[in-house]
Amino acid sequence: MSLLSGLASLLFPPLCLSCGGDLANGQSVLCLRCERAISEKNYQGIINGVPFYTRLTYGLEISQLVLLAKEENNRAARKYLARRLACALTDSGGEIGAKIILIPAPSTRAATRARGFEHGLLLARSMRSELAYISRSERRAGVDLIIVQPLKLTRALQDQSLLNPAQRMANLQGAYRFDANFRALLEGERSSREGRVAERARLDLDVDLYLNGAADQKAHPAARRPYLVLVDDVMTSGATMGEGIRALRSAGFEPDIAILACVSPRLISQ
Template structure:
């Protein structure tokens, strides 16, 4: 961390900080300009799902950030996004594990990183949770869920996510932060929760950068 802070001015000199959405000059490498920042929408707490912590609603701005991270390979955005997630999460009591939603090994190889794992790592730095990066695994590769209804998504994901046998001792009785970039229909999240509960997780909270709200 000290080295990172020491070379930050040099990095800023060579690569002046720019807003990842509009390209305007900004003060730090991991932020947004004020106009873009103002377009992010913060969700109200959901009394029906108090275990869900979302930093933003899935607006056009949030979508661009997520896609810039996942497909634009702007992995520095994970720091900013996790910072917002940590702010919404608040202080944690007791010991927590941060478990990212997993990618299938083929998808991970193609992309080069798991964006949820990057967020989970940064979230741990700010929340005091302990990272369990491989707590869950994909048992088979599934097709894209885009365009599918809620029931179809659940069917595709049935049995596709399981607890990692090597981590079952850690998951047994654990309090878990399930970390994802976007919560849409909840099919992937529910599959992860089922797997975590089967491994004996005691408490599960969902922490995501952005949440799709159905109207």
């Protein structure tokens, strides 16, 4: 800790991001009470035929963290959610191949403009950092992981949080389209075409190789198609995720898995 940040934490001791209560020694984000209320574990279920994994169920404490990350660009809250996203992906187990494509849910232009950042993209980037950290600390084999946003909004959307489940479904129906510029990438092609796509939409595409992912690809040129992972912060009604799955399928891509920071308990299989 630097002298300055040490001094700052003496003057302004960090508080629980959820309830604003005091943090015990060693706690950096949530107080003991909030942490106990959250009870993190490996949850799973199926949404529109696609298996999903999460570490958290949606509740008061988590909704506060999601709001901080989403509306206030709070880095500690985002990192907390991203770590759980990364853990949920590793929990999903199985052989996930040499290449993973993370597909974050798109935000509306209005929301991105009002916030000054794209929440889904930042969350996916933070998830990638946490995955790299987990890989290094557990000495796992590296994977080639890219973040791609092939889902685009076809129209303005109402704020889902103000709608009931039926209205959410109607609000999202046909709201996404698949951007064909990303077809080759999702099919596993990494060519100069990808460079051109990246050039054209630098924000849309974030390429990263971590650990020995690149070497793996060379050793196994016949790598299978990429593993498609839909990523979102919250799933309450399943309407947003359902629309993402629909839009990908309409373009001929079957998502392998969905990873959520938190999910409404009623959607989780017991």
